[in-house]
Amino acid sequence: MYNLFESQHVVAEQLTSSSEKFNFLSSVLRSLFQVAAVTALEIIREQTPDAVDNAAFGTFAKRFNQPSDGLPVEILDIATTVIRSYVSRTYHVGWFECDPVYGNTLAAEVLAWVTFRNRKPAHGVLSNADAEEWAPKLSALIRRSLACFRDTLPCVAEVNILKTNIASSELTLKTPMLHAGLPVVILGVDNRKGVWKLRGQPLSWDKSDEFVVDLPKGSVFEELGGNFPNKFNIIELEFEGTRHSVFSNVPVRQTSTFEGRNKELSNLTEWINEPFESKFCLIFGDGGIGKTTLALEFLNRILESSEVLTARPPSVISYYSAKMTRWTDQGVIHLHGISDAMEDCIRELLFCLYPVLSKDYYQLTGLALVDRVATEFTQQGFKRDDILLVLDNTETLATSQAEVDDFSALLKQIGRRLGRVLITSRRREFVAFEPLQISALSDEECASLMRRLAVEYNATAIKQAGEATLRRAANQLANKPLLIDTLVKYLARSPAGINEAIEQVFRKTNDQLLEFLYDDAWLRINELQRDVFLALVSAAVPLDNLCVADACALVEIQHIEFQKALDETYFATVTNYGDRYDLQIVELAGRFFQKQLQRRSDEDRSRIKGFAHKIDAQAARRHRVDQTYRQDRVAEAFRSQYAKAAKIATEQGDLKAAEDNFQLALAEEPMNAALHDRFAWFLLNRCQRPEDARELAEQAVKLDSHNADAALTLALCWYRIGELIRGDNEIDAARKKGKSQSICLLRMAIARYHTVKKLPYGKNAAELLKESAFCVAQAIKSMDSGDRFFAKNMREARKYEGLVLELQYKIKSREIMTDNATP
Structure with a gap:
């Protein structure tokens, strides 16, 4: 690709107009840095331990849904230190090192360009004088960047197949960074119901049409971006020349063919721009008229910065689809009455602050819960106009007049104490709302x-x-x-x-019409797709993408093939959050499926019901493991306000602020072992400071001698420092305290591999690699397929199984060559 970028650089240099030259040079630089950043992510995913890369780079992978010019720079800043630590010490020499000719580092030069780009071309006025000044600067910056990235820029092996060499290893990139034989500019990487798609343009001055391609299974965006199962994502918006962070759990649009509603969108924009005195807005109208579609279109426009706002956007947007069930490890709990359902909506808001809620939040009810949540957000520095609650389909929450009255009273308190509220409903709720009636399309x-x-x-x-x-x-x-x-x-x-x-x-009547549509759709899907629907409708758990994936695995059909059937039918309502989705079988469709199931043979019905029981059991186990993991390892650490601020800053990539807040949190809770462990993990994996991390991990072990996570963190610190024996001792301690044998063996194998990779021809290299291969093999044998992290750990083990074999072969080849050269 080096030659492809050079040729496009030549094209840009031949343009006579300064503005044209500036624009195309900017595109060349954008594509070059995106390729370098994605290559770095691929290297990290394939050649460094998961303990380092996944947590550190998952946020960056998510931000490729709407990449900014500063994103690749942020990635390379952190990726360069990680790759130099684990893979190659000579990776991107010149990025951090001061150049004697230019007098500064490449990282500083690129940051100056990003700052200028954000200030003038993106949000200000680019004058002709600016273009004439920056065109030669961009040209020099491209030459300097090509020199820095030359050794790791991918090479074109076959048609649109890219490979890169690093530390004597060849790596095939899974991300399609070539299109029509040209480098790509990524416009966005989106996940729609589990299918990852890349939108981009080829780097060409003459013609550059937008394209969309499906990313292969296991792409770097899927693996890294899927490591943050938090309900709320952090989205960075530009507002009045500054960055504004928004915590959001808003689903993606329901349709890509949104038509009309300009007046309604304008009214919603006017409402969100109004002073906080206008607390409520109600979108109401008949069923099927497009209330939810309109609300999601409006909210997604805000999150994409495509809606012009004169007031600062909300800092928290919490979306809640009214439902009367909640899933726990005891099974499905049916919420009784308006109070339970509304309280569940209020608790949902707390998930942007906590990974898991403590039991006292479930013991509080009504106004006491509203006051407690309002106090939490006030202590975090949020004001009422920072919070927007979106309640969808509220007509299901209250049916009797008494319930409607209770609903209205609680809503008033939410608006008075918590924030603004946007509601969709089939009826006109009796609250002082800004009414927005949705009528039929013209x-x-x-x-x-x-x-x-x-x-x-x-x-x-x-x-x-x-x-x-x-x-x-x-x-x-x-x-x-x-x-x-x-x-x-x-x-x-x-x-x-x-x-x-x-x-x-x-x-036909409504029921007959739906059955007519269902019967028609049923005949058009294949037998395996039908079995998945029957298994899902027979399951007791609330359905989500993981339940669907379980059903597809049991029936032995690809998830993506089932989703095609889902998209083409009216069997279910899908609430799509991008990387996850919730699924609700339509009531009439459920009855239709039950009829279809009764027509099956006894043996077939038993098989389908067996699938449903397994789906329920796997969902219950996931819930228990997830709650235990989060409660023990995360929630205990992030109890104080400073600790929560450190967690948020870490997820945003602001490492300095995160470290400062961790220090303040430790001063406030000096005896919190879990906090010491999480701070050690942060310094080890995000800041690449194993010595500092070791001190904190040792303190965590002293404070809680039964903490298996702290022992494992300490082991990883010793391994990073190069102390294998001490690391093994702590690994053994972590195993005795509760860590699985497979994960302990895997970490021992990885530590030995990286020790040998740093000194491949050292005295003990062959023996250490033999130990590494043995540990990997034993880890694979001892893995529990029911473990929540089974797939992730198995993928990691298989990766190192191959890397160890490759390094053994290289060392052996070197020894053979040496022996043959000896007289």
Whole structure:
């Protein structure tokens, strides 16, 4: 790729206009640094221990959903230290080192460019004088960067296949950084219901059309970005020239074909920009009219900075879809009454501060809970206008007049004490809301929507219809987007004409219509997809992407193949959060599935019910393990306000602020062993300071002699320092305190591998590699397939199994060459 970037650099230099040269040089630099950053992530994923890279780089992987020019610089700053520690000491020489010609480091030079780019081209005015000044600077910066990255920039092995060599190892990149034979500029990496897609443009001055490609299974974004199972993500927005952090659990858009609603979007923008006195906004209208779709479109526009705001965006946006069940390790708990459900919504907000909630939050109810949560956020520095609660489908929460009154009273307290509230409902709630009634789409909007959906679903009848026919069909369907979408999907699967399809719709009652649609869709999906649906509807647990993945594994069908059936049917409602989703089988569809199940043989029904029991058991085990892991290792450490601030700063990548807050937290809780362990982990993995981390880990072990996590952290510190024997002693202690034998053996193997890699021809290299190979093999044999981290640990073990064999072969080849050269 070095030659490809050089050729594009030449193209840029031949442009005569300073502004044109500046713009294309910026694109060349953007692509070059993205390639360097992604290559670094791939190297870290493949050649460094998971204990280091996953936690450190998961945040960066997530931020590629909307990459800024500063993101690759942040990645290279941290990745360079990690790769130099574990893989190659000569990685990117010149990044941190001062150049005698330029008088500064490459990292400082690039940071100056990013600062200028954010100030003028992105958010200000780029004058002709600026372009003339910076065009030669960018040209020199590209030459300097190419020189720094030359040894690790991927080489084109085959058509669009990239490989890089580092520390005598060849690595094939899984991320497609070439398109049509040209380097790529990444526009975004998105996860839609578990399928990872990359949007980009080829680096070309003449023509650069946007493209979308599916990322291969196990891509660096999937593996690194999936290591933060927190309910809330941190999103960085630009507001008035500064960065603004937003904690959000908002699902992604429900549709890519959003049509109309300009007036409603404008009203929502006006409401969010108003002073805090306007606490409530209500989106209400009939079912299927598009209330949730509108709310999610608006919220996602805010999070993408595509909605122009004059007021500072909320710092916390908490989305809650009204439901009357909660899943615990005792099974499904049905919430009784409006109070329980609303309190669950308030507790949901707390997950942006805590990984797991302590029991006292579940003991508080009503106004006491509201006051406690409000106090927590005030202590964290949040004001009421920093918080936006979104409550979806609230008509399910209150049915009787008494429940409606209770609901209104609690909402008033939430608005008075916590923050602003945006609600969607089929009824006009009796609270002092800013009302926003959603009416049907106009005839023109419906026709446009039908044409866009026809292109997406390939509905020939719609494509061939005239404007008058489409408007008449829309009127017959009450101009409701849901019914329009239903009609277009049906026509895409059926040879029927528009009028015939609408007649079918109007001949049937609501239940008959849905059964008609279900029966049609049921006949069009394959047997394995049907088995997954039957297993899911037979399960007792609330369904999410992990339950669906379990069902697919049991039925032996690929997850992505089942999702195609899910997208093409009306069997379930999906709340998509990007890297995860919740699934709710429509009630009538559930009854339809039960009928289908009863038609199966006794043996088949028993098999499906066996699948359902396994799905329930795996979900219960996941919940228990997750709660225990978070409660023991995380929640105990982050009790104080300073500790919580340190956790937030770490997730945001602000390492200095995180370390300062850790120090303050230790001063406040000097006897908290879990806090010492987490601080040690931070210094070891994020700051690459094993000596400092060791001191804290030793203190954690002294404070709590039964803490297996602290013993493991201390072992990793000794390994990083190069003290294998001391590390082994602590690993053995961690095993006796409760750590699994497989993870202990795996860490011993990894430590030996990296020790040999630093001195490949040392006296004990061959023996240490033999020990490493033995430990990896034993770790693989002793792994428990029921462990929550089984897949992750097995992937790590298989990786090092290959790396050890490769290093053994290289050392042996060197010895053979030496022997042959000896007379």
